[in-house]
Amino acid sequence: MKFIIILQKIISEIEKSFIFFGDNTLEDFLDNEILQYAVGMISINIGELVKNLSDDFRKNNSQVAWKSAAQFRDIVAHKYETLRMVDVYKTVKEDFPELKKQIEEILENEQKSVRGGNNVDD
Numbered sequence: 001m002k003f004i005i006i007l008q009k010i011i012s013e014i015e016k017s018f019i020f021f022g023d024n025t026l027e028d029f030l031d032n033e034i035l036q037y038a039v040g041m042i043s044i045n046i047g048e049l050v051k052n053l054s055d056d057f058r059k060n061n062s063q064v065a066w067k068s069a070a071q072f073r074d075i076v077a078h079k080y081e082t083l084r085m086v087d088v089y090k091t092v093k094e095d096f097p098e099l100k101k102q103i104e105e106i107l108e109n110e111q112k113s114v115r116g117g118n119n120v121d122d
Contacts, residue, residue, distance in 0.1 A: 003057050004110065007103050010049050014100045017042045017092050029089045036085055039092055040076045046099075047073015064102045065095075 020038050021029070029035055050058075050069045058066045072091060076083060 001110075003053055004107065006049050006052055007107055010046055011100055011103055013042050013045050013049070014096045017096055021092055026086065026089050030085055036088065039088055040080070040083075043076045043088070043091065044073050047071075047076075061102075061106055064099065064106070068095075069099065 017039055020035060020042075024032070024035065029039075047070045050066050050073070053066065058064075076088075
C-alpha cells in the first residue's frame with residue numbers, strides 16, 4: 001500500500017524538523033539561516049509527499065489539512081522571497097505536531113483494519 005510508505009516518510013520529515021529545531025526559540029530561529037533553509041526544505045518535502053497521496057485517500061481522510069500542507073510547500077518553493085519566517089516557525093511548532101498525530105492515527109487505524117481483515121488497498 002503506497003500510502004503507508006508516503007505517510008511514514010511524512011512522519012520522518014516531521015521528526016527531522018523536531019530534531020533540527022530542538023528547543024530553539026523564535027529569536028534563535030530567526031537568527032539561524034541554516035535552520036531556516038533546512039526547515040524550508042522539510043516543508044517542501046512534506047508538501048511533495050502529500051501531493052503523491054491519491055485524491056480518494058485525501059478525501060477519505062479529510063480530517064487532515066492536506067491542501068494546506070501542499071499549499072505551504074508551494075509558498076516555500078516558489079515565493080521564498082516573501083515567506084515570513086515567523087509563519088514557518090509557527091507551522092513547525094504548532095501544525096507539524098498535529099499533522100504527525102493525525103497521520104499516526106491513520107496508520108494505527110490501518111493496522112487495526114489489516115489485523116481485522118478489512119484491508120483496503122489504495
